[in-house]
Amino acid sequence: MTSYLEAIGARTKRLPTGAVAVTWPPTHLGKFGPATTLAFDPAVAEVAKAELCVPGSDILDRILADAATRGLHCVARVDTEGENPPEDVLAANLRFPNATPEVRAAERGILPYLLFNFRVTVTTDERTEFLRSVLLNAETLQEHTAADVFLQESLTLPEDPIVAGSDLAAAYRAACLALERSINADVTGIRSKAEALLRDELARINEFYDTSIKEQYDSRMQDPLESERVFRAERDRRVEEARRKYALTAAAKLVNARTILVPTTTLRVRLANARAAKEVDLEFDAVNLETNRPACESCNTPTETVYLCVRGHVTCEACDRSCAFCDTLACATCAPDVLARCLMCARDACPDHAFTDEIGRKTYCGDHIHACAICGRMVGPPYVKACALCGQSYCAVCVEASGRCTTCRSLAVIRATHEDVARATAAKGEPRNLTKWVRGQNGKVTVLVGKGAVFQYLYVLEKDGTVVRRQKGVGLV
Numbered sequence: 001m002t003s004y005l006e007a008i009g010a011r012t013k014r015l016p017t018g019a020v021a022v023t024w025p026p027t028h029l030g031k032f033g034p035a036t037t038l039a040f041d042p043a044v045a046e047v048a049k050a051e052l053c054v055p056g057s058d059i060l061d062r063i064l065a066d067a068a069t070r071g072l073h074c075v076a077r078v079d080t081e082g083e084n085p086p087e088d089v090l091a092a093n094l095r096f097p098n099a100t101p102e103v104r105a106a107e108r109g110i111l112p113y114l115l116f117n118f119r120v121t122v123t124t125d126e127r128t129e130f131l132r133s134v135l136l137n138a139e140t141l142q143e144h145t146a147a148d149v150f151l152q153e154s155l156t157l158p159e160d161p162i163v164a165g166s167d168l169a170a171a172y173r174a175a176c177l178a179l180e181r182s183i184n185a186d187v188t189g190i191r192s193k194a195e196a197l198l199r200d201e202l203a204r205i206n207e208f209y210d211t212s213i214k215e216q217y218d219s220r221m222q223d224p225l226e227s228e229r230v231f232r233a234e235r236d237r238r239v240e241e242a243r244r245k246y247a248l249t250a251a252a253k254l255v256n257a258r259t260i261l262v263p264t265t266t267l268r269v270r271l272a273n274a275r276a277a278k279e280v281d282l283e284f285d286a287v288n289l290e291t292n293r294p295a296c297e298s299c300n301t302p303t304e305t306v307y308l309c310v311r312g313h314v315t316c317e318a319c320d321r322s323c324a325f326c327d328t329l330a331c332a333t334c335a336p337d338v339l340a341r342c343l344m345c346a347r348d349a350c351p352d353h354a355f356t357d358e359i360g361r362k363t364y365c366g367d368h369i370h371a372c373a374i375c376g377r378m379v380g381p382p383y384v385k386a387c388a389l390c391g392q393s394y395c396a397v398c399v400e401a402s403g404r405c406t407t408c409r410s411l412a413v414i415r416a417t418h419e420d421v422a423r424a425t426a427a428k429g430e431p432r433n434l435t436k437w438v439r440g441q442n443g444k445v446t447v448l449v450g451k452g453a454v455f456q457y458l459y460v461l462e463k464d465g466t467v468v469r470r471q472k473g474v475g476l477v
């Protein structure tokens with residue numbers, strides 16, 4: 001900012017309030033008037049009645065627009081050779097685990113980019129300074145890697161400043177966000193180093209004063225309480241000093257900005273699977289051959305691994321939720337609507353694989369829902385009851401308090417020649433001479449009881465004739 005003001009010949013004066021008084025040169029009277037008071041901090045702007053000059057403010061937008069028309073802003077051009085099939089570039093950059101991408105349209109043109117060069121200063125007990133460049137497509141504001149070739153001064157070929165219409169203030173804001181993302185790791189590293197140093201120093205300070213206070217008491221000097229108070233006050237002061245010394249501040253300054261023309265391919269890609277489809281716009285420049293990463297529609301983070309939500313959203317690896325029983329996938333936003341969680345095993349299931357308990361109204365997966373073979377009701381484990389006679393599980397309504405299911409309570413007399421009797425007693429050693437039989441049947445099993453003079457014989461047969469339960473007893477029926 002200051003370098004810009006100097007460059008245009010404005011006079012600046014720092015005011016005691018922290019604001020800056022600017023006297024504009026004759027060339028800028030028309031745009032800015034004779035004088036402006038600028039503040040870079042909302043609190044200062046308030047107190048000093050100054051114009052707030054931060055990203056998004058009208059004054060900064062106007063200053064940036066003006067800077068863009070001046071020599072601060074050079075236009076250059078990058079030329080590349082060779083064609084790069086969009087499909088290849090796409091495949092090299094992004095993964096689509098649950099959808100197939102298809103390039104529907106690809107257009108190659110020479111597009112303007114803005115290169116912002118920032119000087120970043122991170123201060124703790126020591127000062128770290130580095131340069132960081134952010135390259136944005138001037139129109140889409142997509143960030144592209146600021147490869148070395150873009151940073152070369154030799155690129156600055158005289159070219160007409162044709163870059164009209166691009167919203168510089170918006171680009172600057174996007175560049176600031178990209179810069180923040182880019183320096184995050186550096187700042188975190190510096191911060192944890194400073195924090196470790198601070199911890200050590202605090203430990204040393206505390207140990208010194210703890211020992212000193214203890215010595216006061218041990219030496220039985222007069223008025224140890226008073227000297228303890230003095231030591232404690234001194235320690236607090238030194239702790240405060242240490243905290244200030246290692247506190248971290250980070251500041252970034254825009255050194256310059258330039259426009260670079262770069263051959264760029266704009267793509268429209270259709271993602272599709274059996275359940276959903278979605279079109280996404282991507283782009284890559286001929287230098288980096290990196291497509292931009294689509295932003296997850298749930299958490300807004302750019303992602304290399306792109307999942308397609310069943311409702312047509314792009315979602316990232318952290319936000320995808322899927323059915324435990326099939327490949328239905330929902331984004332974090334849609335998951336509460338699309339997937340239901342089994343109350344027993346806590347697995348998520350899609351509508352095809354989730355079931356509602358018709359008595360308890362709770363949700364269960366296919367493994368934990370039970371279809372009653374008598375009444376057809378779907379019930380969850382709390383409403384499943386086993387019959388004491390046939391041993392099969394039914395819903396709680398169909399198994400009475402007596403412990404017997406509706407089928408077992410309504411066994412009807414049949415002739416001994418009934419085909420089920422023959423099936424039940426087919427195996428070697430089964431009684432063949434029983435003459436009195438009763439029988440019942442439901443959606444799952446057939447229950448047969450043959451009555452002898454003393455014992456009764458229970459057989460539970462499945463549809464295919466397999467005997468799943470056989471019991472010999474007294475008083476079964």
Ligand SMILES: [Zn+2]
Nearest residue numbers: 296299316319
């Ligand atoms: Zn996400």
Ligand SMILES: [Zn+2]
Nearest residue numbers: 323326350353
């Ligand atoms: Zn499913």
Ligand SMILES: [Zn+2]
Nearest residue numbers: 309313331334
């Ligand atoms: Zn979704």
Ligand SMILES: [Zn+2]
Nearest residue numbers: 342345365368
């Ligand atoms: Zn379950």
Ligand SMILES: [Zn+2]
Nearest residue numbers: 372375395398
């Ligand atoms: Zn039932």
Ligand SMILES: [Zn+2]
Nearest residue numbers: 387390405408
């Ligand atoms: Zn039963």
